[in-house]
Amino acid sequence: MGSDLSVETSLSDKELFVGQDITFKCEVNKCGASAQWKKDGRTLSEDKKYSISWGRGTKGDTFSITIKNVQLNDDGYYSVYVRHKDEKVKSTARLTVKERLKIVKPFGDVTAHGGQRIVLKCGVNRDGATAKWLRNNKQMSESINATMTQSGNEFILTIEQAKSKVKMMKELCSLKLVIDPVRILLHGPIGAGKSSFVNSLDTIFKGRITGRALVDAGTEKSFTKTYKAYRFRLTGEPGVLPFVVNDIMGLEQKQSDGAHTDDIIKALQGHMRDNYKFVPGSPLSEEDPDYISEPSLTDKVHCLVSVISADAISRMDNNVIKKMRAIREKASDMGIPQVVVLTMVDKACQLVASDLSKIYSSVRIKEKIEECHTRVGVPMNCIFPVKNYHDENCLDPEVDCLILAALIQILHLADDYLFDLYYSEGPPPKGRANSP
Numbered sequence: 371m372g373s374d375l376s377v378e379t380s381l382s383d384k385e386l387f388v389g390q391d392i393t394f395k396c397e398v399n400k401c402g403a404s405a406q407w408k409k410d411g412r413t414l415s416e417d418k419k420y421s422i423s424w425g426r427g428t429k430g431d432t433f434s435i436t437i438k439n440v441q442l443n444d445d446g447y448y449s450v451y452v453r454h455k456d457e458k459v460k461s462t463a464r465l466t467v468k469e470r471l472k473i474v475k476p477f478g479d480v481t482a483h484g485g486q487r488i489v490l491k492c493g494v495n496r497d498g499a500t501a502k503w504l505r506n507n508k509q510m511s512e513s514i515n516a517t518m519t520q521s522g523n524e525f526i527l528t529i530e531q532a533k534s535k536v537k538m539m540k541e542l543c544s545l546k547l548v549i550d551p552v553r554i555l556l557h558g559p560i561g562a563g564k565s566s567f568v569n570s571l572d573t574i575f576k577g578r579i580t581g582r583a584l585v586d587a588g589t590e591k592s593f594t595k596t597y598k599a600y601r602f603r604l605t606g607e608p609g610v611l612p613f614v615v616n617d618i619m620g621l622e623q624k625q626s627d628g629a630h631t632d633d634i635i636k637a638l639q640g641h642m643r644d645n646y647k648f649v650p651g652s653p654l655s656e657e658d659p660d661y662i663s664e665p666s667l668t669d670k671v672h673c674l675v676s677v678i679s680a681d682a683i684s685r686m687d688n689n690v691i692k693k694m695r696a697i698r699e700k701a702s703d704m705g706i707p708q709v710v711v712l713t714m715v716d717k718a719c720q721l722v723a724s725d726l727s728k729i730y731s732s733v734r735i736k737e738k739i740e741e742c743h744t745r746v747g748v749p750m751n752c753i754f755p756v757k758n759y760h761d762e763n764c765l766d767p768e769v770d771c772l773i774l775a776a777l778i779q780i781l782h783l784a785d786d787y788l789f790d791l792y793y794s795e796g797p798p799p800k801g802r803a804n805s806p
């Protein structure tokens with residue numbers, strides 16, 4: 371009498387990733403046996419998914435099943451039932467299918483301004499994963515300005531671009547601009563904080579709260595009614611800084627109210643003399659003594675800054691948006707770079723009001739920047755959220771850094787524009803035709 375039917379080589383448990391093929395194999399001690407495969411009790415047959423085969427091993431018959439391109443639903447218990455005459459044996463094994471490690475929440479490109487905190491987050495599909503961060507292909511390590519943390523399946527890199535105020539002031543003072551002065555024109559809706567931005571700059575440079583440009587809390591009509599150029603000097607330093615900021619009357623809903631789009635376009639082109647008094651509804655004419663018929667390069671504007679309140683962007687009148695777009699289009703035709711200074715971040719977000727350093731992690735401010743990008747059409751990396759000095763009685767380095775970061779970028783853009791002009795139109799004229 372021969373021995374009983376038995377399993378010589380059992381099926382063994384397997385663990386693999388989605389997309390792989392897997393073969394379970396079993397050998398019995400007798401030849402001439404037949405087999406049936408089951409998964410979780412369900413009979414399997416040869417098809418596109420399963421390849422079932424029989425062979426002859428060293429001890430007896432071998433039975434195998436190959437499962438192709440395994441997916442998560444192939445996870446389970448596989449059994450082979452072998453029959454020889456009236457004998458039966460069974461072998462079972464577990465197949466564990468795992469998803470390949472993959473990034474489910476990638477991070478995108480970030481353009482950061484000096485002094486800004488950058489947070490990159492990357493989520494994966496698996497618990498227990500670890501990560502290393504590379505910068506220019508070199509592994510990063512923890513430092514004062516780079517921290518790497520993990521929260522569940524998410525890896526977070528925080529880079530504090532802590533450009534100090536001192537560094538930014540140095541950068542500003544070392545800028546070698548193509549011409550002197552570079553002219554920056556502020557424009558935007560009434561009460562957006564244009565004059566306050568001028569005052570904020572002056573406050574930073576003087577190191578004390580100042581109020582050269584008059585501001586008003588009323589929002590009915592533009593408080594600023596004249597075209598005024600402001601130059602700045604650093605306390606304790608000789609000379610003036612090599613740029614001028616022009617403050618202008620605010621834009622209103624009707625063309626007959628506030629600054630006229632034609633007025634702002636004339637200012638862009640350098641036709642408007644300093645101290646020109648705006649006449650709502652009646653733009654500057656060529657006959658006006660304040661009309662500069664042959665503007666020099668220094669009379670012209672080299673960067674257009676739209677000043678918009680983060681708090682009011684959602685309520686901004688469509689006509690005002692249209693006016694701003696028309697002005698921007700003209701500036702684009704002239705090749706003039708454009709940025710947005712997004713003021714009143716403190717009014718738009720309570721978190722930021724209590725801690726200005728939260729400005730780049732505030733979801734609310736991010737939404738405001740996105741809204742500004744969509745409504746006004748300026749690229750996100752040209753929108754600078756700031757808080758103006760408005761009711762403070764002393765300086766705050768956080769306020770200063772945001773404003774200086776915006777100003778430095780404005781000057782870089784203006785200088786790039788002038789550099790291109792320099793090469794396409796020849797050397798810039800000497801002199802300061804319109805400097806105050």
Ligand SMILES: Nc1nc2c(ncn2[C@@H]2O[C@H](COP(=O)(O)OP(=O)(O)OP(=O)(O)O)[C@@H](O)[C@H]2O)c(=O)[nH]1
Pocket residue numbers: 559560561562563564565566567584585586587588591592593594595618619620621677713714715716717756757758759760761
């Ligand atoms: N909370 C807060 N208030 C601000 C900020 N910037 C300006 N303000 C206030 O907003 C009001 C209007 O500011 P202005 O600087 O006069 O605005 P403007 O754009 O020059 O306005 P017009 O000259 O009327 O076109 C003033 O009461 C400022 O004190 C800011 O960043 N935060």
Ligand SMILES: [Mg+2]
Pocket residue numbers: 564565566584585593594617618
């Ligand atoms: Mg004003």
